[in-house]
Amino acid sequence: MIVVENVYYTYPNGVEALKGVSLRIKDGEFVAIMGENGAGKTTLVLHLNGLLKPTKGRVLVDGVDTREVSVAQLSRKVGLVFQNPDSQFFCSTVEEEIAFALKNFGFSQEVIEKRITWALNLMNLKQYRHRSPFTLSGGEKKRVALAAVLAWDPQILILDEPTIGQDYRQKEKLRQFILQLNSQGRTVIIVTHDVEFVADCVPAPRVVLMAGGRVIADGDAEEVLTNPELVKKASLIQPQISQVFQELADLGLPRNVLNVYEARRIILERWRGR
Amino acid sequence: MSIFEGFVFRRIDTPIHRLDPRVKFLYTLVTLVLAILFNEFLALFVLFVGQLPLIWVARVQRSWARTMKGSLALVLLIFFTNLLTRWAYAGFRLHPVYLEESLAMTLRFLILVESFSIFSLTTSPDDLSLAMEQAGIPYWFCFAFTTSIRLMPAIARDAQTIVNAQRSRGLELERGNFLTRIKNYIPILVPLIVTTIRRSLELAEAMESRAWGATEKRTSLTQLEMGKTDYIATVFLLILLALAIYIRVSTRIPNLTSLIL
Ligand SMILES: Nc1ncnc2c1ncn2[C@@H]1O[C@H](COP(=O)(O)OP(=O)(O)O)[C@@H](O)[C@H]1O
Ligand SMILES: [Mg+2]
Secondary structure: OEEEEEEEEEOOOOOEEEEEEEEEEOOOOEEEEEOOOOOOHHHHHHHHOOOOOOOEEEEEEOOEEOOOOOHHHHHHHEEEEOOOHHHOOOOOOHHHHHHHHHHHOOOOHHHHHHHHHHHHHHOOOHHHOOOOHHHOOHHHHHHHHHHHHHOOOOOEEEEEOOOOOOOHHHHHHHHHHHHHHHHOOOEEEEEEOOHHHHHOOOOOOEEEEEEOOEEEEEEEHHHHOOOHHHHHHOOOOOOHHHHHHHHOHHHOOOOOOOOHHHHHHHHHHHHHHO | OHHHHOOOOOOOOOHHHHOOHHHHHHHHHHHHHHHHHOOOHHHHHHHHHHHHHHHHHOOOHHHHHHHHHHOHHHHHHHHHHHHHHHHHHOOOOOOHHHHHHHHHHHHHHHHHHHHHHHHHHHOOHHHHHHHHHHOOOOHHHHHHHHHHHHHHHHHHHHHHHHHHHHHHOOOOOOOOOHHHHHHHOHHHHHHHHHHHHHHHHHHHHHHHHOOOOOOOOOOOOOOOOOOHHHHHHHHHHHHHHHHHHHHHHHOOOOOHHHHHO
């Protein structure tokens, strides 16, 4: 379990990026941290594996204060996938790239081999095993970065802006993949301002809405993302389906419809009912 | 990375910010010459303290302090290298004079950081580029120069992100013996160099698509003009330089140790 207790964080240049954030994330939860650029989302998740330590307040991961253990120890449990894969590649093959963390964490050579194969298969990257990561496309790079973290099988997985630079089909695959990881019991936290991506997740995640370094809403996606005021406060736009249903509210349709699947169900129900 | 921070320009309105960039460049140059001219602790101390008021007038004390803090490691290195070599050279004997001389050398470095940081904290890269152009330096060079200054904070931030990404993958920079520690930096340096080169290429493409270098003679919306204050400052700087040279050749500056002991 992750407990964030009244955390403040000020960057060395004086920017106060977090202003009293409190949050509890239980094991196995699926959470989307949302909000506009500069809301403090990345700053918050950098606290979860100890890369940043709160200026005030504290962060507990499974009861341990992040100040008391090393980033390496925490990362074993909390896997963080960065937004830009280019900020981590330095090896000449994809395989070595994935092996890097495994070596750091002290896995045996045998296990490392197995894990690499497993992660590559999982992310559908088998054919790139001996390619240089620098020669891959944007989407493939993102998958390698994800595979490199999945390889050590962290119990908590955090993805910072996973949908940026991905086309629609890749996003769809990524969504299924994230849902699958979560259904296998892992805690999954995604950081994003991609409302449609979150709205189309079934089951819908818990949404933590951030603005100006604070959490301004925390609840089911259905509640938060269909609330026009909250969404506006976070400088986001409601999912399109939800906008349509709000326009049609005077026909007696519900206002809190998130995605196409649900819209279809409701429309069919009505259709058949008449 | 905080040593970079003290060099980043912020636009505020103070007498120092308003000075012509060429005058401020002359100031940095004069300080450089003075710092090399003298190697006595007393003289260098006066030079260091004499510049402090400028920092307050320019209202850059916080960024300046951060640069100073960032250069602490280098300062200690310079001080102890000086002290150790003097000590070894004298047959492993310590004398207060060595302490003073080492302090003087450290102060010399600090003066250079001080004046360079005053210059870059109060001079906008645009004005600097303009000044260089008007001095007849080719535009491509001015552009490359100011761009490298401008990119410094961005690169520092990239470096921070890369360090974060690699630490999340279990990299421990502080672990191991001397050689291992150097090797630990490879996962930081490779992505940093790659991102920086990529950033430069993107910048080059963007500039070319906006007709960079289309005409030989580039015009500028604003022209730098020296005002009254600028001339006064220039004259003052030149007098200061002449005076310093005069003092150098005519008098012997005593060292502190002999004054005290
Ligand atoms: N390394 C840094 N140094 C200084 N300020 C930063 C740094 N990283 C982020 N910030 C600032 O902190 C605030 C929150 O940023 P961030 O957490 O990256 O937001 P988000 O991920 O929600 O877009 C922004 O105002 C940003 O400019
Ligand atoms: Mg971010």
